[in-house]
Amino acid sequence: MSTYxxxxxxxxxNLYVSPTAYVFEPASTSSVxxxxxxxxxxxxxxxxxxxxxxxxTGRMSLNExxxxxxxxxxxxxxxxxxxxxxxxxxxxxxxxxxxxPSCRLLSQPIFLATDFRLLPLSPLSTSSTILDHPVEKELIxxxxxxxxxxxxxxxxxxxxxNTLQRQNDTKDKGExxxxxxxxxxxxxxxxxxxxxxxxxTENGGVDLSRFILPVMYGSVELRSxxxxxxxxxxxxxxxxxxxxxxxxxxxRGLNSKGDVSNFNETEQIVLFDPLPEGNQQLRKGRxxxxxxLSFVQVRGSVPLFWAEINNLRYKPDLQIMDYTETPKALSxxxxxxxxxxxxxxxxxxxNQKGHEQPVKEAFEKYMTNLSSTDxxxxxxxxxxxxxxxxxxRKLRFDQIQLLIDRLENDLDKMGWFHxxxxxxxxxxxxxxxxxxEITTLSRQGGVIRxxxxxxxxxxxxxxxxxxxxxxxxxxxxxxxISVKERVxxxxxxxxxxxxxxxxxxxxxxxxxxxTGALKADYTRTGKRSKEGMLEDGYKSVMRYIRNNFFxxxxxxxxxxxxxxxxxxxxxxxPLTDTRPLLMRAMPYVLAFALTMILAAVTLPRTSELxxxxxxxxxxxxxxxxxxxxxxxxxxxxxxxxxxxxxxVLSWNGPGARSVARGRGLSFxxxxxxxxxxLGNASGPGAGMGGRPAVYKMEEVELGKRKGALID
Numbered sequence: 001m002s003t004y005x006x007x008x009x010x011x012x013x014n015l016y017v018s019p020t021a022y023v024f025e026p027a028s029t030s031s032v033x034x035x036x037x038x039x040x041x042x043x044x045x046x047x048x049x050x051x052x053x054x055x056x057t058g059r060m061s062l063n064e065x066x067x068x069x070x071x072x073x074x075x076x077x078x079x080x081x082x083x084x085x086x087x088x089x090x091x092x093x094x095x096x097x098x099x100x101p102s103c104r105l106l107s108q109p110i111f112l113a114t115d116f117r118l119l120p121l122s123p124l125s126t127s128s129t130i131l132d133h134p135v136e137k138e139l140i141x142x143x144x145x146x147x148x149x150x151x152x153x154x155x156x157x158x159x160x161x162n163t164l165q166r167q168n169d170t171k172d173k174g175e176x177x178x179x180x181x182x183x184x185x186x187x188x189x190x191x192x193x194x195x196x197x198x199x200x201t202e203n204g205g206v207d208l209s210r211f212i213l214p215v216m217y218g219s220v221e222l223r224s225x226x227x228x229x230x231x232x233x234x235x236x237x238x239x240x241x242x243x244x245x246x247x248x249x250x251x252r253g254l255n256s257k258g259d260v261s262n263f264n265e266t267e268q269i270v271l272f273d274p275l276p277e278g279n280q281q282l283r284k285g286r287x288x289x290x291x292x293l294s295f296v297q298v299r300g301s302v303p304l305f306w307a308e309i310n311n312l313r314y315k316p317d318l319q320i321m322d323y324t325e326t327p328k329a330l331s332x333x334x335x336x337x338x339x340x341x342x343x344x345x346x347x348x349x350x351n352q353k354g355h356e357q358p359v360k361e362a363f364e365k366y367m368t369n370l371s372s373t374d375x376x377x378x379x380x381x382x383x384x385x386x387x388x389x390x391x392x393r394k395l396r397f398d399q400i401q402l403l404i405d406r407l408e409n410d411l412d413k414m415g416w417f418h419x420x421x422x423x424x425x426x427x428x429x430x431x432x433x434x435x436x437e438i439t440t441l442s443r444q445g446g447v448i449r450x451x452x453x454x455x456x457x458x459x460x461x462x463x464x465x466x467x468x469x470x471x472x473x474x475x476x477x478x479x480x481i482s483v484k485e486r487v488x489x490x491x492x493x494x495x496x497x498x499x500x501x502x503x504x505x506x507x508x509x510x511x512x513x514x515t516g517a518l519k520a521d522y523t524r525t526g527k528r529s530k531e532g533m534l535e536d537g538y539k540s541v542m543r544y545i546r547n548n549f550f551x552x553x554x555x556x557x558x559x560x561x562x563x564x565x566x567x568x569x570x571x572x573x574p575l576t577d578t579r580p581l582l583m584r585a586m587p588y589v590l591a592f593a594l595t596m597i598l599a600a601v602t603l604p605r606t607s608e609l610x611x612x613x614x615x616x617x618x619x620x621x622x623x624x625x626x627x628x629x630x631x632x633x634x635x636x637x638x639x640x641x642x643x644x645x646x647x648v649l650s651w652n653g654p655g656a657r658s659v660a661r662g663r664g665l666s667f668x669x670x671x672x673x674x675x676x677x678l679g680n681a682s683g684p685g686a687g688m689g690g691r692p693a694v695y696k697m698e699e700v701e702l703g704k705r706k707g708a709l710i711d
Contacts, residue, residue, distance in 0.1 A: 004178045004201065005209040009156040015076040015095070019123045022093065023063075024051040024211065027077065051081075051211050055123050058091060060200055060208065080154060080213035082116070083193025085143065085560070087567050088135045090122035094143075094193060096154075096213075103222040105235070106271070106289045108158040110220055116147045139560065139567070146557025151507055152189065153216045160216040161187040161239060163267050164294040165417040165444060178209035187239035187265065189217040192563030217242070218264070219507035221500045224287070225493050227480055231287050232272035234493075236467075236500050238508055239265045241300075245558045247551040248454060248513045248543070249316055250640055253306045256325055258332030262455045262512050263300035266504065268467045269293065270474060274420060293478065294417040295470035296341070297448050297463050299455045299508075302350070302363050303333045307648045310548050311662030312633035315355055319648065320362050322655040330366050331374060338380045343446030345410055346381065347403070349388040349458045356453055358656035360385065382410070388458045395528035397519070400465045407448070411466075414446035416474055442477075457518040460505035464523050467501065498524050514546035514554070515539045552638035565642040583635055586625045593622035633662025 012027040026049070050063045082094040098115030118140065120130065130136050153160055159167055161184040170182055180198065185191055190213075191198075197208045218238040225234050243259035244251055251261040271289035305323050308316040323329075337344045348363060350356040364383065371378040384406065392399045404411075418441040448466055452458035468487065475481045488494055502524035505517035517523070518539055521532025559565040577584060596618040600611055629636055639645075 004181060005207045006176045006178050007210055009080075009179060009213060010210050011079065011156050013078050013080075015078050015119075017074045017076070017119075020055055022053040022055065022119060024053075024078070024081065026050070049210070051208065053093065053121070055121050058121055060197065061206055062208070076117070078117070079111070080113075080215075081194075081197070081211055082190045082213070082215060084121075084196045085118070085193055086569070087139045087143075088569070089130070089133055090120050090125045092121065093119040095119065099154075102153070102220055105155075105158055105220075105222065108155055110153060110155050110158065110160070110222075112220075113147075113152040113154060113215065116144075118143065142553060142557045143560055145553060146561045149554065149557075150217055150511070151219060153218065153220050154213055156213070159183060159214070160220070160237070161214055163265075163296050163417070164269065164292055164419070165296070168417075168419060168438065168440060171438075178212070180209065180212040180214050183214040184239075186241045186243060186263075187216055187218075188214050189240070189242050189562075190215045191242060193561065195563075216240075217245075217511070219504050221503055223496045223500055225496050227475070227487075227490060227493055230272060230480060231284060232270055232480070233287050233289065234496060234500060235269040235271065236504050237267045237269070238504055239267075240508070240511060241265075242562045245562050245564075246512075247547070247555045247558070249308050249310050249547050250551060250555040250645065251301075251558075252308060253301055254303045254329050254333055256329050258303075258329050258334075258336055260303050260333060261301040262508075264298065264455075264508055266297045266299070266463060266467075268295045268297075268470065270471070272478075272480065275479075291420045291478065292418070293474040294444070295467065295474065296417075296444060297450065297466060298337070298341070299450050299459050299463065301455055302348070302359055302451055302453075303330050304359070304362055304366065305329070306359060306362070307645065309649065309660075310634065310637040310639075312548060312630065312636060313661055314544060317660055317662075318355060318358060318656070318658045319651065320358055320656040321648075321651050321653065322362075323653075326366060327370060331370055331377065334370070334377050334381045337447070337449065338376065341444075341447035342380070343410075343414060344381045345407065345414075345446065345448050346383045347407070347448055347450045347462065348383065348385045349450065349452040349462060351389055352385070352387050355658070359453065362656065386462075388452065388462070392461075397461055397522045397528055400461055403462060404465055404469050407466075408469075410446070411448075411469065412473075414448075415442050415444050416470055417444050418442040418474070418478070454513060456505070456509045456513060460501070460508070460517050460523055461519055464498075464501040464505075468497065471497070494526070498526060513543050514551065515542045548636075549638050552640050555640040556642045559640065559642050579635065583632065586628050587636070590622060590625040590629065593618045593625060597622060628664075631662065631664035 010024075010026045013024045014027045016023040016025065052061045052063045053059075054061075076097065078095040078097050079099045080096040082096060085092045085094055095117050096113045096115070097117045098113075099111040100114050102110045102112050104110070120126075130140065157179070159179060159182050162170070162182065166184065167182075170177070180188070180194065183191075188194075194212050194214075197212050200206045201208045201212070217240040219236070221236045223234050225232055241259070241263035243257075243263065244255055244261045246261055254260045270293040271287055271291070273283070273288050273290045276283075305321040305326055307319050307321075309319060310316050334344065346367070348360060350360050350363075352360055364385070367381075367383045371381070371383075386403045386406070388400075391402055419438055420441060421438045448463075450459045450462050450466075471487050472481075475487065476483055476485070481487065487497065502517070502520050505520060505523055509515060509517040516539060518536045519528075519532070521535065522528050556565070597615065600614050600618070634649075
């Protein structure tokens with residue numbers, strides 16, 4: 001289909017349910033068409049359409065008639081269709097049933113999805129049959145966990161997935177496209193779930209454009225502020241990539257396509273209005289956003305094949321795998337960034353000593369090799385190392401200014417996006433004329449790509465400092481502050497700036513590590529404090545607990561929702577714990593032994609001799625069980641069950657690795673399936689730098705909640 005329906009998305013839908021069909025009917029009789037610069041009202045009486053989903057065949061079609069073929073007593077209000085999801089027994093429709101208004105961006109409402117519903121397509125799949133199926137019930141709980149723990153944002157008119165500059169470039173091309181077609185596929189979080197509807201629209205002759213709602217995973221923080229008696233809006237948007245999405249220790253590095261873990265794009269936006277001309281007075285209390293400033297940064301995991309293997313230790317085992325395809329994958333990653341942003345400045349913040357040293361050295365080695373063989377990378381990709389912990393030691397986080405000083409010339413060349421529309425104060429009157437009048441004063445010609453080990457805490461500090469530098473330059477160039485003035489001189493505004501950046505860092509950190517960001521007290525107040533250090537200690541403990549004992553399920557949820565794992569109907573065995581009985585029993589033995597020791601110490605006793613004998617027995621059992629658990633730490637970690645990292649755990653090829661800990665038993669003894677697989681992997685190419693052919697993707701047993709990889 002060469003042309004698409006560009007009428008506004010349906011904002012509210014009435015869902016009618018019958019044993020044979022789902023029908024989504026627009027609930028409103030009129031809607032607002034949100035363009036790039038404001039809303040235009042559209043009479044929906046002439047464009048009313050309903051979406052008919054046949055539950056027997058899964059077929060989707062449009063019915064322009066408003067007649068609903070069954071009673072209206074079975075009606076549910078929903079606010080968007082996320083897409084379709086295939087699980088163990090049937091396909092499901094995933095819809096948004098509750099939303100929270102967040103803000104209005106250029107008169108366009110932004111919503112946070114707060115509740116969802118799965119609708120089984122098969123008429124035979126009732127709530128009772130689904131709950132009685134152990135695998136389906138478990139998969140649905142994973143989906144629910146992934147949806148409830150995420151921050152999913154959407155708008156019916158504003159493209160949340162694209163920066164102001166990319167939106168302006170699309171508008172300049174003069175193409176009329178629906179919202180889903182304009183969305184950046186990296187940040188179109190439900191792109192996989194919406195793939196059936198998109199395929200029907202592109203190839204099936206049924207244009208579902210008004211029902212395809214792009215959803216973004218990330219954060220949207222909008223605050224109003226005043227500088228020199230001028231009202232402005234300060235906005236920070238983070239967009240999390242759907243590619244290689246995952247959790248802290250189960251998603252590291254990059255894949256063969258060049259996608260990296262924890263890739264986030266952060267856009268800092270300032271909206272205000274130009275000063276009035278002539279004798280017109282400056283209007284207070286409303287910001288149309290006719291003048292717009294934008295500065296974009298990105299973060300992402302170190303673009304190598306590497307991993308950290310959980311083993312119940314605070315610091316997991318580090319492993320860097322020198323695959324033969326590493327240069328090609330790194331090249332693909334860098335070229336994708338160059339195509340999207342222009343010049344790339346890769347700021348590496350990892351330590352140059354200790355646990356993180358091999359990561360730094362491997363990154364620099366591959367960057368040097370690529371720069372010597374690829375002229376585009378040599379010209380456009382610039383590597384900069386900054387030892388954050390050394391430079392900012394003794395809580396001197398203000399020393400991050402040293403990094404800004406080293407980047408300043410490159411930042412000046414890179415610039416920022418600045419556009420102005422001096423005559424767009426009245427929205428909706430002449431949409432076409434408004435769009436033509438937008439003038440681009442400057443463009444951002446590159447981007448800073450920051451990383452530390454997790455791309456969280458150190459990266460947050462660095463990015464907020466870069467954002468503050470950009471804000472000073474932008475506001476000076478726009479005439480909001482004087483040339484000799486700094487935003488730091490305005491404490492009220494800086495409080496807003498710091499809190500928005502701290503909230504942004506917490507959102508990115510919760511998605512990846514399960515807790516808020518460390519060093520948030522500095523980001524929020526500009527100072528490091530003892531209270532902040534205590535809070536960081538608590539967060540570190542919570543990260544340890546979540547990353548070792550809960551992140552397996554979170555990783556599975558990401559894999560289901562982004563299509564990294566696709567269910568094979570009827571090919572998924574029941575979820576069972578297949579570890580040896582002794583291994584499963586040890587935590588209970590330890591818990592019981594500790595309980596007995598506590599009872600012996602606290603409860604009344606008849607003689608010292610009897611209590612000593614009693615204590616010796618239970619101390620021995622506690623020591624034995626604790627040592628067994630500690631020595632087999634990987635067996636007690638909550639591993640992903642859908643895409644278990646078998647290849648990482650068994651890698652014995654070239655690369656760098658720390659001493660393996662917590663693996664007291666060999667894989668051949670612990671995981672029976674390894675006996676056959678590793679035996680077959682001794683042919684040509686096994687362990688020689690390329691990936692062993694035995695580890696092709698295939699359906700694997702889901703295993704159990706913990707220890708699925710090592711039984």
